[in-house]
Amino acid sequence: MNGLTNNTTTPNPHFILIPLMAQGHMIPMVDMACLLAAGGAVVSFITTPVNAARIRPFISRIQTSSLAIRFVELRFPSAEAGLPLGCENLDLLPDSKFNKPFVEALPLLGNQLELQLGKQIPIPDCIISDTKHAWAGSIARKLLILILSSTDPRRIEMAKAQVERWVDSPTWEKLRDECYAAEEAADGIVINTFEELEPWCVEMYRKATGKKVWPIGPLSLYNREIESTAIRGNEVPAMEAEKLQRWLDEREKRSVVFISFGSLARNPISQLTEIGCGLKAAGARFIWVVKEAEVKSGTEAEKWMEEFEDRSAKDKKGIVIRGWAPQMVVLSHPAVGGFMTHCGWNSILEAICAGVPMATWPHFADQFLNERLVVDVLGIGVAVGAVVPVKPADEERKEAVVGREKVEKAVVRLMDEGQEGEERRRRASEFGEKARNAMEEGGSSCQNLKGVIKYVSDRKNKISG
CATH class of the missing domain: 3.40.50.2000 (Glycogen Phosphorylase B;)
Incomplete structure (x- = not known):
């Protein structure tokens, strides 16, 4: 500093x-x-x-x-x-x-x-x-x-x-x-x-x-140094961090969308399926963080996620990270061109610092307010389409709140190389410079x-x- x-x-x-x-x-x-x-x-x-x-x-x-x-x-x-x-x-x-x-x-x-x-x-x-x-x-x-x-x-x-x-x-x-x-x-x-x-x-x-x-x-x-940024909040195994870094280094500039919904949100298998199918339909390369609490061993969700991971790896389309991810490191990589986020304030600020536009998917608390700031006021995001708050760590929720079509549409808009997408990236970059x-x-x-x-x-x- x-x-x-x-x-x-x-x-x-x-x-x-x-x-x-x-x-x-x-x-x-x-x-x-x-x-x-x-x-x-x-x-x-x-x-x-x-x-x-x-x-x-x-x-x-x-x-x-x-x-x-x-x-x-x-x-x-x-x-x-x-x-x-x-x-x-x-x-x-x-x-x-x-x-x-x-x-x-x-x-x-x-x-x-x-x-x-x-x-x-x-x-x-x-x-x-x-x-x-x-x-x-x-x-x-x-x-x-x-x-x-x-x-x-x-x-x-x-x-x-x-x-x-x-x-x-x-x-x-x-x-x-x-x-x-x-x-x-x-x-x-x-x-x-x-x-x-x-x-x-x-x-x-x-x-x-x-x-x-x-x-x-x-x-x-x-935290300006990569090592300091990577260990904020939790530790990532060295082998996993190296694998992630290599995968990103091999991707084209702004070609990857990063998906993470924070530490408290819990998605049922129905919602995980909709996200995965939406990502596949959008065709973009991705890094998707799925917390361990969402995909427990031996469950239907675990089986589906393993199959999805295998297909994504074979197609060289994406990586699924279980548990904690070095979010700032990922967002700061040149290969990352968009961030699908739950709109937690830390995540929003980290995306702004990296100059990365967002696809906003609020879940609860202040996140819907933050979405409006990102999309309507700052003009650096597109709304996925979530309108109903969900409880954090809600084990009883079974239904998906956002369908695959909305996920696909949001990712396509977010990664758009046309005038609309370029304007969002320009504004995101400007706010990143102001933050620094x-x-x-x-x-x-x-x-x-x-x-x-x-x-x-x-x-x-x-x-x-």
């Missing part, structure tokens, strides 16, 4: 980072920790044993660097919350019925955190917590620590059914109100976006909250990051003075 140094004339401020235990939240907050440390801060990153194990290579890499980051592991209260042992991350929950108990378990981390904060040297000056950690605010106020909320504001008019969140469900009122109250009480807000991407939204958010709002992203751009500029010395996100650190440092000096 250019433009950030460890030079400071005052004692370094100490930030405590508390992400929601979900890959889409943890990964960017690890990047945030690196950026803050590179800017001269000391950072303590709160995690749990299972989550720490999943990013162990990345932790090891940070620990051998000069960055002042420590990883603090708290015991996750699975038993107290009635959760299966080891379910310390949203994507490890076997069914969506466990979502509420999972979020309700988070405040049980509070006592452990208080004990840890008492041992921290230097004394913490600021907590940056995900909005689901409403309980963190009371700890910050008790210890006279600044509390900043980490969120992603995106507001576009659309159908109510497509923007309902877990906390809007009838049994979630208490948790919802606690989250809103915590965000209202925060001293400021840190966002993983950049001013040039959605300036109108950032400005409206500042006016609506009356608080300091610092867009400091895209956080993923902190924002993170460089003098860029908007670089300046905002310095602003966050200065804000905390000034308060630290005022209190100590």
Whole structure:
């Protein structure tokens, strides 16, 4: 990361980072920790044993660097919350019925955190917590620590059914109100976006909250080296990574469509079949990420997927990746010309950074809003045609929500070499350049990051003075 140094004339401020235990939240907050440390801060990153194990290579890499980051592991209260042992991350929950108990378990981390904060040297000056950690605010106020909320504001008019969140469900009122109250009480807000991407939204958010709002992203751009990018979130076996790299190197420029639906979505065999048939009909080369939870050994889905993989390999049309994929590495490869995505915010930002246009297929939460931003506002995507939200980790869903014809049509449009496709690629490339500029010395996100650190440092000096 250019433009950030460890030079400071005052004692370094100490930030405590508390992400929601979900890959889409943890990964960017690890990047945030690196950026803050590179800017001269000391950072303590709160995690749990299972989550720490999943990013162990990345932790090891940070620990051998000069960055002042420590990883603090708290015991996750699975038993107290009635959760299966080891379910310390949203994507490890076997069914969506466990979502509420999972979020309700988070405040049980509070006592452990208080004990840890008492041992921290230097004394913490600021907590940056995900909005689901409403309980963190009371700890910050008790210890006279600044509390900043980490969120992603995106507001576009659309159908109510497509923007309902877990906390809007009838049994979630208490948790919802606690989250809103915590965000209202925060001293400021840190966002993983950049001013040039959605300036109108950032400005409206500042006016609506009356608080300091610092867009400091895209956080993923902190990782410029291939090795660092490949181990974000999870580790890919060396042989699989080499095989993927060789396959991409042998493909023509912009000839491959990358398909991945994030860490939480679960597709039944009926939907997997529609995706596979749509890809075949479209005729494009592809890399399709299918998570292990979707295709269990010995099932009908496993049999179908093996046959599909064999046919694709013989035709040299595509690769199916089971489980985790190095998404940033794939998106950054010249052979990749399009990305079919669930519209999670991390995935959107990573595609924008790579200058890759998207075929949007939202599933739940804020993803339908993000689709509208990508397709209608930024003009860098085509909609696949999903209109009905589905639950994450829903084991009971059997029907497909998007047919093969829509998949085929979206892929053909996405990979189009005509005027429409070229315009999307041009705009995607422009936003990619703006994203990179924002993170460089003098860029908007670089300046905002310095602003966050200065804000905390000034308060630290005022209190100590």
